Amino acid sequence: MSNQQPNNPLHGITLEQIVTRLEAYYGWDQLALHVNINCFKSDPSVKSSLKFLRKTPWARAEVENLFIRTFK
Template sequence: MQEQLNNPLHGKRLDAIIEYLVDHYGGWKGLGRQISIKCFNENPSLKSSLTFLRKTPWARQKVEELYIQVINKK
């Protein structure tokens, strides 16, 4: 339990992280410029992004790392 107190992703759902980043970067285009993956740049939607990120560990890691960078700057 002590480990989780220092984990900024603890209790955060992937859909909430994506929505936060989309809002932070002013939409899907902005997020797609930060992380150039197809699910953010071609017909983006929350559902398609979740499907892709749940199946693709390297892409999910990039999203999580970007989220941590953004919240640490605030």
Template sequence: MEQSKDPLHGKRLDTILEELIAYYEGFERLGEEIKIKCFTDNPSINSSLKFLRKTPWARAKVESLYLYVLRQKKRDAQ
């Protein structure tokens, strides 16, 4: 079976969000990277997931930042 080259393939949104929160050490710095209210105004994982699932443009920003973070981690590991 062909393995997907897409790093987002099979990745759950909650996993992506948790990894970003860990990488940026909390919602505060994540909210500086992506200025959306669910990260800056009384943020929680559940409220953010609810918003991101309903809001394609915001989800796209989160996925794009996640891909950037993956590249950074790979570069830092070298």
């Protein structure tokens, strides 16, 4: 059997890669405007963002959707 997921645009991309690419593309200020969460506004870092997004499914979904709209 194949482990490929042709209908999943995020297959093989880690959350860290998503946050890093979005930050490089938008910067923290613009990223906070697109996804209104404090970890992008107040003393942002990849580490703090990952910690929050892993615990908060709705915020993670918003970040993943922004990634798909931006890069796919």
